Amino acid sequence: MKTMTNQTTLIGPFSQLLPMAELPKAGPIQDEQLQVLERAGVLVKGEQIVKIGNYDQLHHEAVEQKYELQFIQEPMVLLPGLIDAHTHICFGGSRANDYAMRVAGKSYLEIARSGGGILDSVRKTREATLVELVTLLKERCSRHLQEGVTTCEVKSGYGLTVEEELKMLEAIQLVNKHHKLDLVPTCLAAHMLPPEHADARLYLQEVLTELLPQVQEQGLAKRVDIFVEETAFKEEEALEFLLAAKEMGFEVTVHADQFSTSGSRVAAEAGAVSADHLEASGEEEIELLREAGVVATVLPGASLGLGMHYAAARKMLDGGLCLAIATDWNPGSAPMGDLLMQAAVLGAAQKLTTAETLAAITTRAATALKLTDRGCLAKGKLADMIAFPTSNFKEILYLQGKLKPGKVWKRGKAVAV
Numbered sequence: 001m002k003t004m005t006n007q008t009t010l011i012g013p014f015s016q017l018l019p020m021a022e023l024p025k026a027g028p029i030q031d032e033q034l035q036v037l038e039r040a041g042v043l044v045k046g047e048q049i050v051k052i053g054n055y056d057q058l059h060h061e062a063v064e065q066k067y068e069l070q071f072i073q074e075p076m077v078l079l080p081g082l083i084d085a086h087t088h089i090c091f092g093g094s095r096a097n098d099y100a101m102r103v104a105g106k107s108y109l110e111i112a113r114s115g116g117g118i119l120d121s122v123r124k125t126r127e128a129t130l131v132e133l134v135t136l137l138k139e140r141c142s143r144h145l146q147e148g149v150t151t152c153e154v155k156s157g158y159g160l161t162v163e164e165e166l167k168m169l170e171a172i173q174l175v176n177k178h179h180k181l182d183l184v185p186t187c188l189a190a191h192m193l194p195p196e197h198a199d200a201r202l203y204l205q206e207v208l209t210e211l212l213p214q215v216q217e218q219g220l221a222k223r224v225d226i227f228v229e230e231t232a233f234k235e236e237e238a239l240e241f242l243l244a245a246k247e248m249g250f251e252v253t254v255h256a257d258q259f260s261t262s263g264s265r266v267a268a269e270a271g272a273v274s275a276d277h278l279e280a281s282g283e284e285e286i287e288l289l290r291e292a293g294v295v296a297t298v299l300p301g302a303s304l305g306l307g308m309h310y311a312a313a314r315k316m317l318d319g320g321l322c323l324a325i326a327t328d329w330n331p332g333s334a335p336m337g338d339l340l341m342q343a344a345v346l347g348a349a350q351k352l353t354t355a356e357t358l359a360a361i362t363t364r365a366a367t368a369l370k371l372t373d374r375g376c377l378a379k380g381k382l383a384d385m386i387a388f389p390t391s392n393f394k395e396i397l398y399l400q401g402k403l404k405p406g407k408v409w410k411r412g413k414a415v416a417v
Contacts, residue, residue: 010062011070011409012041013055014078015391020362021376026290026322029355036393042078043067044383047411052377070414075391076406079358080377081150081384083365084339086276086297088155088188088330089140090133090168093124095331103307108231118158118192121331125158125168133171140329140337141181146417148405149339150384152181153326153369155225157188161196162211165189169220180410182384184369186253187215190226190233190241200233204241212248223273227255228263235262242270251370257281258302268292274324274368278311279303286312286319295368297324300346301334313350324368325360341401354397383412 017040023029041055043062051058062069098116111117125133137154144152156168169185176183189207197203215221224245228238232255242252256263256275264285267275274295278285279302289296298311317323325346329337336342339361347357366375374382386405388396396403408415 006046007068008043008045008050008065009068009070009412010041010043010058011385012058012072014040014072014387015075016040016393017042017052017078017377018358018393019052019377020080020359021378023355023359023363025367027320028317029353029359031353031355034355034358040078042377042383042385044409044412047382049377049379049381049383051379072387072407074389074406076387077390077393077396078377078385078387079393079396080362080375081386081408081410082148082339082361083151083369083371083375084144084149084326084329084361085153085274085324085365085368086155086299086326086328087152087337088157088328089144089152089337090137090154090156090172091121091125091158091331092128092133092136093121093331095120095335098332099305099335118332119195121158122160122194126161126164130167130171133168134174137171137175138179141175141179141183144337144339145181145408145410145415146404147338147340148386148408150181150386150408150410151184151366151369151371151374153184153186155186155188155191156221157191157225160189160191160194162206162214165211166214166218166220169215170218173220180413180415182410184223184371185221186223186225187212187221187250188225188227190224190238192227192232201237204233204237208241208244208248212245212250216248222251223253224250225253225255226266228266229255229259235266238263238266239269242266242272246270257285261285264288267294273370276326277302277328278316279309281312281316283315283319286316286321290320295324295364296321297326297368298346299326299328299334300342301336301338302328304342304345305333305335310346310349313346313352317352317356322364322367323356323360324365325357326365326368338401340396340404344397344400347397348400354394357397383409385409
């Protein structure tokens, strides 16, 4: 349960503290632009950061004001809590059989014909009870929190009926109320055309008129997503759907350019907050997204799971985009769900600076979710913080995800890891 306290606490000293604040909002970031505070501390009151700075100076203030002290004995580097801006971690069942067939050379169509594919996850999620979905989602949230993720976006999209989509969103809402990890729910009823429907426009109209009003009324989500692809929804119908959802008051985002490039045009024309995937995006699509101010959220987990190339993250940054990195954690194409490892591997492959990679999973990931109260360590921000057992922040990406946080604080409270 998320609770507040008004106790002021000094936490430290940390060998290094990276605020991740006052960085460029978009485009390249040089490592020299990273602020690195040596022997630093954090003053926390309730859920928020009061001050960061030199530990000895803060300690003097803390003693004088009789603040509580949390002493860090071992060398540690402090970062903002990680933000995973794109996941599908509310689901039933497993697609391990799909993975085995895929790496053995079977095509998507062959896997689907054998009973696999996304509709397999739809069947298993529909079969799962609300209690079962809650239990599974809690387990995944706990793993994410232990690995330093303190905020996580979660999509529906394996229900594909009004009743089943509401069940998924209710599961997400229940976990969000009682788990320390903060969840950002997104309605992805437009994940693909359900097997019961033959007409995409009629199905999308059903989502708009029957599902989304209930989502609003029950406060289940403020965001709507759609998968734009030949195997899902086409450009024109997707744009109509998103504009109608925006008219209802939803923020919109797009599964874009995973295999073809029409999704980025939809995201730009709809004024989406983010366009996610972008493996097929080229210079034209990058320019479209930049002009529209759309965040580029790339998903290396899907590239690893499918055995395909990464999104052109280096070109996106050089083209002036705000780049976020997320896991796409899902039962089919991206089952790993390790944000730090995936970001480190993508950074090595795409020649991203340490600053660019860390920003993509903290402050710029917050931008992808329109969260202004987190993603950096600064006065007034949420005290979502993670500390790594090292004295050199460069070790974090150098070890490519094997160095996990030794300490996690969520909304100012220490979390067991």
